[in-house]
Amino acid sequence: MDVCRHTCSQLISGDGRLSSPVNPQTVHRLFNVLVNIANLMHRIDNTMPATTECYMRAIEVVIQSPQSPCSTSKSRVPPYIASALKSGGHVSILTRVGNLDFDVMQAVHDAGDDLARALVDPATGSLPNLILFPEQIFHLSALLFSSRKGNSPNILTTCLANSANDQYSTNIKTATASVLLSLARRYQSTDCTMLLGQRKKSYFTTDSIVLLLHYIAASLLPNACIYNDIGVMLCGLGPGETVTGPQGQPMSGRDIARLYYEKGLQVDPTHPHLLSNLGSLLKDAGHTTHAIGIFHYTLSVHPDLDIALVNMANTLKDTGQCAEAVPYYLRAVSVNPNFSDAYCGLSHSMNAVCQWGERDVWMRKAIEVCEKQLSDTQVTGLLRTKPLEEWMALVRLACGRSLFPVEEKEWIQRFQLFFANDSSVTSVNHNEASFLTRLLEWCLSRMQRTWYIKSYGQAVRADTPQPSLSLANRVTLPISGVLSSLGYPKLPFILPFHTFTLPLTSRTIRLIAHRNAINAFYTTTTYTNKTAVVYPPPPPPVCGKLNIGYVSSDYNDHPLTHLMKSVFSLHNGQQFNVFLYATSPSDGSLHRQHYERQTAFRFTDVSSWSASAIVDKIVQDQIHIRWCDYLVCDEVACPRDLFATVSARPARCASRIRDDSRPDVGVPVNEGCDPSSPATNWIFTECPIYMPHSFFVTDHKQSYCHDEQSLPSNPGSPTDLWFAEMRRREEARISIFPDLPKDVVIFANFNQVWGTAPLFLIFWTWLRILYRVPRSILWLLRFPAAGEANLIRTATAWAGPEVASRVRFTDVAVKEVHIYRCRVADLVLDTVECSAHTVATDVLWSGTPIIACAWPSHRHKMSSRVAASVAYATDLGEQMVVHSREEYEDRAVTLANSLRRHGMTIQTPSSFRNIKAGGGSSAAVGSEFLYNGDGKDLGELMELRKQLFLTRRSMPLFDTARWTRNLEKGYAAAWKRWVEGRQFEYGEDTCIRVRDDEE
Known part of the structure; x- marks a missing residue:
């Protein structure tokens, strides 16, 4: 050299x-x-x-x-x-x-x-993409x-x-x-x-x-390799990077990438990575059949190509073919044992079909790799490309005032962590990409409010319409152009949705969500202009009438609709204007048609709009409830000490709190509310809006009253209602389990079977319950069907063939039938890692009790505590919520043994003798009936069922109008706090606690 x-x-x-x-x-x-x-x-x-x-x-x-x-x-x-x-x-x-x-x-x-x-x-200080x-x-x-x-x-x-x-x-x-x-x-x-x-x-x-x-x-x-590399880079461009195609149509980077992949395959038709990347692109575009065909061809030419094996497996998994995906994942890790991309998908697929033999090994490997990914920080050097004083000026601009000396000192100390030339100073725990995006988001939220205060003062409402701020006057956040040079922030391969079913710590769950949030912020912020834009705030609500915006891709036949459909029309039209923005096209269902024909709110299909057009529309509609970063929850699902606003305030911030100051902690680095901090005692970065009963909303009273249509116009006393319900329940039981003796207790779980994790606790506990209650069965769904054989095999190995023979499966039913037949179960057994959500409300609406989990070991997992939140909202939760595995098992056995299952002669009320389950008439059931009709000595489980059924129309859980009124109180409080600047404070008083006027 x-x-x-x-x-x-x-x-x-x-x-x-x-x-x-x-x-x-x-x-x-x-x-x-x-x-x-x-x-x-x-x-x-x-x-x-x-x-x-x-x-x-x-x-x-x-x-x-x-x-x-x-x-x-x-x-x-x-x-x-x-x-x-x-x-x-x-x-x-x-x-x-x-x-x-x-x-x-x-x-x-x-x-x-x-x-x-x-x-x-x-x-932005960058060259344009060509x-x-x-x-x-x-x-x-x-x-x-x-x-x-x-x-x-x-x-x-x-x-x-x-x-x-x-x-x-x-x-x-x-x-x-x-x-x-x-x-x-x-x-x-x-x-x-x-x-x-x-x-x-x-x-x-x-x-x-x-x-x-x-x-x-x-x-x-x-060269085929160069064409492949160009395609990969074009796929990585933001969705706002478009060009005009040959027919004048807009084409994104991904659209052009497909042309490069196809061009490369003309040069080398068997190029492994071109084939695999083309298949992945087709899969992401929704062309799964074509993608599977590409992967099949790729593997016929390159049978040991690990990336193609994983891509094939991912495609099968995402289309619900988990059993078919498992062999491809196993081949991938056999070829390349260090191919971490396969671990999470393999663990998830094995769990989905209850293939538990090797699942724990791959689950642990997936978690290890994910935690390693989360420990890797992104140090870019971008902060050093601008003088320290420019960054400090940005902070002052966002605050709308000069900084107090102690604030000035804190901010300088934070920036200097990334300005130091000594690599030992810039700790691996100081994630520059995270700090930069959090800093820009912090500035945007403060500048939006500062703009409002300068334009309207601290007016929470106005008696007359105030002039609107023009969208044309939106402001570019100074220095935010550096964000375009950041590149897409790295994502862990375990997605937030996967955290529901994996045994993860609070910090790991928090960081997975945070990394995805950073990526989403980067994507939306750099969508078109590559700079962060401060959009004009809405004017004060006239006479206090707030504009609420709901953005969702689930305004179709989806659980969100099943639960929230009536909320939007139940809002008080005198106090709120409601806007719905659908980001997915219509599925043609009756649910979507319901939204499209409503006049109580404004429904806009924006599924074909660009992101910038949707944002502009929301700004033009002057939506008020969009500026407030709150989490609607309750203290059962989200204990208050798990919020950063309560538990993560930096010590030096607490030391400078005075009666005459309202501290804004800014953007801490590796402490306080920094998601990357080592703290394990909190998980939520939002401020909570605590609902009085449950954050979980239902629509059963409005949408699923079909069983009541069979009643006469004047059903009579509660005893009459109870008799009618017992008749419906008996007929449904016979139709589903015609071979089942009358004295057999039916335990049930209607969750997707992957919810049974961790297997060594829940499924083992179910088998113990069956063993302790000999005259009982466990009713599960083929959800998916491939899980049935694996569960029966496991039950046989763990509890023997007799107990395994009492695990019964049925097919998944459509929503209405599912809710109707929930009444057949005597007792529903919940899962702990991911509890029942919508299923829990379906079960309780039918009157069936549930054993819900609120275990201390899972208090950091909101997904684990939803069923408990729902159960407490019936006002009967104390009889259904348990706090340990031992209590879970004992409570189920106790309730099951309380049933009085002897044949009893009763006199059925004449008004119900010819009423059958689905409406119409039928011959009366014989005189020998299952339940005592006088309401006495029913046993604890049957008495609990009776209370659930007879009070379902008045209990808080199913009172959608009441829930909506309480939510509106939370919205009003959130808007008031945003105007007053209290949203940015830390401490106990940052929580919004909604009081229920009907208690």
Whole structure:
């Protein structure tokens, strides 16, 4: 390497230009010397800046015309380029392609840094992304080297068309393409966060530079691998990056990526990664059948390609074919035991079909890998690209005032954690990407409120309409352009939804959610402008009438609709305007038609709109309840000490609280409410709105009263209602289990079977209950069907064939039938890791009691405590909620043994003798009936059922109108606190506790 350096020092001056003439016929040798130096440097220390300079000098030697060395001291943007930039187009330049008198590279060299400054977005400090179609890059070298007919200017000096010259040209193009790709890889590395111009002016590197280098490499050397890399980069662009297609249609980066994958497959039809990536793209676009076909072909050619095996497995899993996915996952980890992407999917799929033999091994591996991913921080160096005072000015601007001395000191200390040059100071726990995104979000929320206060004062309401702030006046957050250079924040491969069923700590769950939140913030913030925008706040509500906006993709036949359908029309029209925004298209169901024909609220289908158009619509509708970061919950599901606002205030913040100040803790780093802090005693970053009974809303009283339609117009006393219910229940029991003796107790669980995790606790406990109650069965659903055989096999191994024979399965039923037949069960047994949610309300509406879990070991998991929250909202929760596995088992056995199952002769009321379960009439059931009719000595379980059934229309759980009124109180309080600035405080008084007026 010393010899190479000495040779270069004799030929290249300090400013990077050739200091002595080099024979054009031997320029390629100098090119090779520079490349070799760079490769050696890269092997010795890949972080050396000089390595990048060597690669760049090698490229310069090839592309720079020998007659026109670069001179940055007299650089200027040529008139034709300046005109194109000024007009916002490039057509005038493209029309000159092929003209021998037009040399683009020479024009760029003449312009020097002036051209870079003209191209760089002043708001973001980055170059724009250029999306080209595959056929366009084919002509790229002809555009760049038009005077040499696409050949490098400093290499070929002869026009002889012979095979030797052609091979020479091909070799140079191949070598040049290789160097371009090496340079691109360096800019993709985390060690290279900025490109230094010749005047040491920093320009943030984004995908644009790497993409351009790949375009040029592909134009010089069309190659399947390069096409694949371009496709991967285009898939990584934000959804706002679009171009106009051949038919005038907008096309995203992913749409163009598909063209590159297909182009690459024309070059190499069996390229493994092109095939696998094309299949993944098709799968993500919803073309699952086509994707599975691609994966099948890929694996027929490359049977041991781990990524294709996992992609095939993921596609099958996501389409509900978990049993079919498991063998592909197992093949992937057999080929590559370190392929962590397979662990989570394999664990989830095995759990879904109750294939528990190896599931725990892969689950533990998945959790280990995820925790390793969460421990990896993203240090970008972007904060150091701006002076400390600029960041402090941004903080002051967001606060709308000067900072107190103690606040100034705290903020400086935070920034200095990322400004220090000593790597030991920037701890691995200081996640710069997290801090940067949290800082910008913090600034946005404060500036929105500051704008409101400056425009309207601290007015919570107005007696007359106030002037609206124009959408055109939205403000770009200063310095937020650095966010565009961050790149998509890294995501752990365990998604938030998967945390429901995995035994994770509070900190792990918190970090998984946080990393996904950072990614979502980055995606939405950089969607179009690549800068954070402060949108105008709405004017004060006229006469206090608030505008509420609900954005959801579930306004179809979905559990959200099953539960919330009536809430939107039950809002008080005198106090609230309600707006619904559907981000998914109609499924044609009656549920969707319900929303579309309602007049009590405004329903807008925005499924085909861009994200920016949806945001603009929400702003134009002047939605008030969108600015407040609250979590609607209750103290059973979300204990108050699990909120950062209560438990995560930094100690030094608490020490400076005074009666005359309202502390805003800012953006702590690795302490307090920083999700990355080591604290394990909290999980929620939001402020809670505590509902008085349960946060869980139901719609059963409005939507699922079909069983009451069979009653006469005047049903009579509660005893009459109870008799009618018993008749319906007996007929339903016989129709489902015609072979079951009358004295057999029916335990049931209607959750998807993966909810049975952890297996060694819940399923084992169920089998113990069956053993202790010999005349009993356990009723489960084929949800999925593949789980049945595995559960029976496990039950046989753990409890023997007799107990296993009492585990009974039925198919999943449609919603109405499911709710109706819930009454057949005597007692429903809940799961602990992920409890029953909608199912719990279905069961309780039918009058069936449930054993719900509120175990201390799972108090940090909201998903584990929903059924307990729901049970308490019946006012009978004390009889159904348990706090340990032992109590769970004993309570179930006690309730089951309390049943009086002897045949009893009763006199059925005449008004019900000819009423059957589904309405209409039928012959009366025989005189021998199952239950005592006088309401005495029913046993504890039957008495509990009777109370649940007879009070269901008045209990808080099913009083949707009452729940909605309480929610409205929470909304009003949240709006008031936002206006007053109390939303940003920490402490016990930040919780909104809704008081129920009917208690």
